[in-house]
Amino acid sequence: MLQPSQPIYTVAGIRTIETAAMPSAKPPLMERAGRASAEEAVRLMIDRPGALLIACGPGNNGGDGFVMARHFLQAGRKVVVAFSGDTAKLPGDAKKSWEAWRDAGGETLSDLPSAPPEGWALVVDALFGIGLQRPINGRYADWIRALNALPCPRMSIDVPSGLCADTGRVLGVAFKATHTVTFIALKPGLLTLDGPDHCGELVVKRLDLDANSYLPAPGWEVRPALFGDQFAPRRLNSHKGLFGDAVIIGGAPGMCGAPLLSGRAALRAGAGRVFVGLLDPRAPVVDLIQPELMLRPAEDALSEGQAIAIGPGLGRDEAASALLHRAVASKHTLVLDADALNLLATDDTLAGALTRRHAPVVLTPHPAEAARLLKALPDEIQANRLDAALKLAQRFDAHVILKGNGSLIAHPDGRWLINRSGNPGMSAAGMGDVLTGLLAALLAQRWPIEAAILGAVHLHGAAADLLLAKGIGPIGMGASELPDAVRMLMNQWVAQHQHY
Ligand SMILES: NC(=O)C1=CN([C@@H]2O[C@H](COP(=O)(O)OP(=O)(O)OC[C@H]3O[C@@H](n4cnc5c(N)ncnc54)[C@H](OP(=O)(O)O)[C@@H]3O)[C@@H](O)[C@H]2O)[C@@H](O)CC1
Numbered sequence: 001m002l003q004p005s006q007p008i009y010t011v012a013g014i015r016t017i018e019t020a021a022m023p024s025a026k027p028p029l030m031e032r033a034g035r036a037s038a039e040e041a042v043r044l045m046i047d048r049p050g051a052l053l054i055a056c057g058p059g060n061n062g063g064d065g066f067v068m069a070r071h072f073l074q075a076g077r078k079v080v081v082a083f084s085g086d087t088a089k090l091p092g093d094a095k096k097s098w099e100a101w102r103d104a105g106g107e108t109l110s111d112l113p114s115a116p117p118e119g120w121a122l123v124v125d126a127l128f129g130i131g132l133q134r135p136i137n138g139r140y141a142d143w144i145r146a147l148n149a150l151p152c153p154r155m156s157i158d159v160p161s162g163l164c165a166d167t168g169r170v171l172g173v174a175f176k177a178t179h180t181v182t183f184i185a186l187k188p189g190l191l192t193l194d195g196p197d198h199c200g201e202l203v204v205k206r207l208d209l210d211a212n213s214y215l216p217a218p219g220w221e222v223r224p225a226l227f228g229d230q231f232a233p234r235r236l237n238s239h240k241g242l243f244g245d246a247v248i249i250g251g252a253p254g255m256c257g258a259p260l261l262s263g264r265a266a267l268r269a270g271a272g273r274v275f276v277g278l279l280d281p282r283a284p285v286v287d288l289i290q291p292e293l294m295l296r297p298a299e300d301a302l303s304e305g306q307a308i309a310i311g312p313g314l315g316r317d318e319a320a321s322a323l324l325h326r327a328v329a330s331k332h333t334l335v336l337d338a339d340a341l342n343l344l345a346t347d348d349t350l351a352g353a354l355t356r357r358h359a360p361v362v363l364t365p366h367p368a369e370a371a372r373l374l375k376a377l378p379d380e381i382q383a384n385r386l387d388a389a390l391k392l393a394q395r396f397d398a399h400v401i402l403k404g405n406g407s408l409i410a411h412p413d414g415r416w417l418i419n420r421s422g423n424p425g426m427s428a429a430g431m432g433d434v435l436t437g438l439l440a441a442l443l444a445q446r447w448p449i450e451a452a453i454l455g456a457v458h459l460h461g462a463a464a465d466l467l468l469a470k471g472i473g474p475i476g477m478g479a480s481e482l483p484d485a486v487r488m489l490m491n492q493w494v495a496q497h498q499h500y
């Protein structure tokens with residue numbers, strides 16, 4: 001069975017669910033959260049006897065920490081709690097949790113104790129969760145830095161403190177967890193930008209709530225379950241025409257490598273035929289390493305295929321612009337990447353034509369390209385990647401893949417997803433060209449547009465993860481190594497499909 005995709009809620013959504021569920025929740029949600037955290041901690045400490053340290057903050061995240069501490073105390077385990085605030089100012093549920101901890105015989109220290117000689121079995125961050133409002137400084141920042149320096153497993157409750165749960169931005173300083181237990185559902189900030197670096201292994205505890213019954217999920221994680229039905233085994237009586245023609249256009253003088261990479265990826269991802277249209281008049285007429293590719297003058301390639309991917313190495317001169325206008329005027333499904341996006345950013349006529357098209361459009365910007373399209377700075381895009389992806393989808397009436405750690409997919413109707421596959425081995429030139437080629441290949445094979453987008457993005461990262469697992473990366477992973485790994489994964493998935 002393919003693992004189902006999990007829903008993702010922003011903080012506002014989680015608050016709505018909590019407010020709706022809280023009045024009738026027995027046991028109360030904080031009891032459930034503290035207990036769920038304790039259960040997870042037991043798993044982490046299976047081979048680690050000794051004391052655990054729980055650092056509690058001034059809000060309900062701290063309350064979860066007190067509940068967790070009480071469970072360990074009652075189980076006879078040594079647990080030390082540090083809390084530097086004023087217990088009288090704790091919010092209601094958290095105050096009750098502290099009282100229950102105190103009444104059970106628990107002791108609360110007002111500063112971080114030094115570690116026992118054998119070290120902590122586990123350090124738990126219950127400082128801030130979804131209520132973080134501003135950058136952390138002062139004593140809490142000192143605590144976080146001190147906890148991050150401890151040589152032991154570190155667990156965060158709900159959200160690593162200092163990480164913005166909606167955006168994945170670090171506000172001041174953030175706890176670097178080896179494990180994070182998050183409640184009710186995933187949040188976008190755990191999955192994109194700096195989130196994955198701070199969460200470590202991420203576990204969702206639903207607290208026995210069916211989040212979707214309170215509020216339909218706005219976002220989902222990208223999982224093979226969402227496109228796995230496209231991996232039907234090929235029938236024996238097949239021919240190349242069944243698997244479509246992928247068309248990739250780009251390759252201005254000096255930049256032919258980019259579309260060739262896309263083309264090679266398209267071949268390995270199963271396109272029946274691959275056309276690569278090159279702008280450079282002195283471009284090679286054959287790719288001697290991949291002679292299956294059909295190299296054409298860019299103009300000629302425009303008339304081929306079901307979908308056109310345009311942009312890798314396209315350049316930004318007049319010829320490139322004219323070609324892009326023709327592609328946009330065509331009836332093909334379009335993928336715009338790289339310089340096609342840069343041209344679009346400065347051409348309002350093109351933007352207008354794009355929004356009037358009937359066939360779907362996919363934009364695949366990295367943050368700097370997204371910034372040009374939205375007339376913003378890359379830092380502003382990264383400060384709220386989800387918001388930027390949604391704005392782009394709306395502005396251009398297009399499907400958007402905002403690339404980078406935790407690639408975001410935004411559909412024109414406002415639905416969004418976050419991809420979790422991939423690794424820093426992909427931070428190398430040409431990786432985006434490979435993604436464009438994968439998309440072109442899946443569209444050529446007539447995957448529905450959304451399945452093609454999710455499939456390409458997920459496979460792209462999963463192929464890099466496969467290489468990483470084999471020791472081919474993160475250092476030195478090459479974009480041209482990805483297509484073979486994509487091929488292996490796709491064939492594995494087809495084979496699995498045959499068992500169902
Ligand atoms: N509600 C529920 O049903 C459930 C909630 N649950 C748990 O509660 C968590 C949310 O709790 P929460 O809303 O109390 O927020 P939380 O993250 O503890 O922080 C708020 C406190 O921090 C303070 N503060 C903020 N930023 C700061 C900064 N930079 N530097 C210093 N202080 C700062 C802020 O103070 P203020 O801004 O008001 O000055 C306030 O005192 C959630 O993540 C989950 O773990 C679970 O039990 C499940 C049921």
Ligand SMILES: Nc1ncnc2c1ncn2[C@@H]1O[C@H](COP(=O)(O)OP(=O)(O)O)[C@@H](O)[C@H]1O
Nearest residue numbers: 366403404422423424426427429430431432433
């Ligand atoms: N650290 C990372 N984690 C996950 N994916 C990454 C990481 N770094 C890069 N990638 C992926 O690699 C690709 C890089 O694309 P891009 O920046 O367009 O490269 P290029 O322009 O060199 O082809 C994107 O799909 C991006 O999501």
Ligand SMILES: [K+]
Nearest residue numbers: 125128157159
């Ligand atoms: K926390």
